[in-house]
Amino acid sequence: xxxxxxxxxxxxxxxxxxxxxxxxxxxxxxxxxxxxxxxxxxxxxxxxxxxxxxxxxxxxxxxxxxxxxxxxxxxxxxxxxxxxxxxxxxxxxxxxxxxxxxxxxxxxxxxxxxxxxxxxxxxxxxxxxxxxxxxxxxxxxxxxxxxxxxxxxxxxxxxxxxxxxxxxxxxxxxxxxxxxxxxxxxxxxxxxxxxxxxxxxxxxxxxxxxxxxxxx
Ligand code: 5GP
Numbered sequence: 001x002x003x004x005x006x007x008x009x010x011x012x013x014x015x016x017x018x019x020x021x022x023x024x025x026x027x028x029x030x031x032x033x034x035x036x037x038x039x040x041x042x043x044x045x046x047x048x049x050x051x052x053x054x055x056x057x058x059x060x061x062x063x064x065x066x067x068x069x070x071x072x073x074x075x076x077x078x079x080x081x082x083x084x085x086x087x088x089x090x091x092x093x094x095x096x097x098x099x100x101x102x103x104x105x106x107x108x109x110x111x112x113x114x115x116x117x118x119x120x121x122x123x124x125x126x127x128x129x130x131x132x133x134x135x136x137x138x139x140x141x142x143x144x145x146x147x148x149x150x151x152x153x154x155x156x157x158x159x160x161x162x163x164x165x166x167x168x169x170x171x172x173x174x175x176x177x178x179x180x181x182x183x184x185x186x187x188x189x190x191x192x193x194x195x196x197x198x199x200x201x202x203x204x205x206x207x208x209x210x211x212x213x214x215x216x
Pocket of ligand 1: 085
């Protein structure tokens with residue numbers, strides 16, 4: 001009844017490295033058929049087990065700069081000494097089809113998106129504590145000590161920007177954090193201002209006809 005068509009929502013997940021953004025979006029993709037993940041482009045080298053076109057599109061700095069010139073990015077930023085960017089075309093196509101799109105990007109990128117797509121849903125994922133964040137980064141073992149220190153310093157800067165986001169989810173227990181992000185998505189889908197073609201007049205006419213029927 002009524003809500004014939006909803007636009008896809010752009011969901012922006014940010015938060016310090018090690019906060020658990022990746023695990024959260026992967027869990028959501030398992031259950032949410034209406035959700036797609038935007039694979040970013042990066043100049044960072046692949047980590048062990050990462051696949052080109054799945055985790056990232058891994059490109060050289062030269063290739064990345066060509067894409068900047070072609071205006072191919074919805075946003076891009078220089079993060080932890082590498083470029084990262086969100087390909088524009090695939091995201092816009094998915095939103096047009098009514099799919100929700102999840103972006104996992106840093107604060108600089110999130111602020112760029114906010115300028116151009118203010119109705120995005122901005123969610124900040126927080127680790128339970130800075131000590132726990134450090135433990136997770138060390139345990140993950142994907143970065144050198146210098147890189148961990150760089151990411152840790154960035155975490156402090158990012159946490160200071162939390163007020164720019166609509167929601168904050170503390171990831172102390174992964175199942176609960178996934179449930180919270182999922183609930184945010186479901187609630188946002190029901191927002192009247194996200195529903196196009198909500199045909200109020202049609203509903204009123206139908207109601208009127210039914211009442212006339214009753215009174216016959
Ligand atoms: P990682 O190297 O750990 O995969 O990612 C490092 C940081 O870059 C994370 O904060 C991640 O969210 C961010 N990032 C990943 N893809 C993008 C993107 O397309 N744009 C921006 N601005 N940041 C991104």
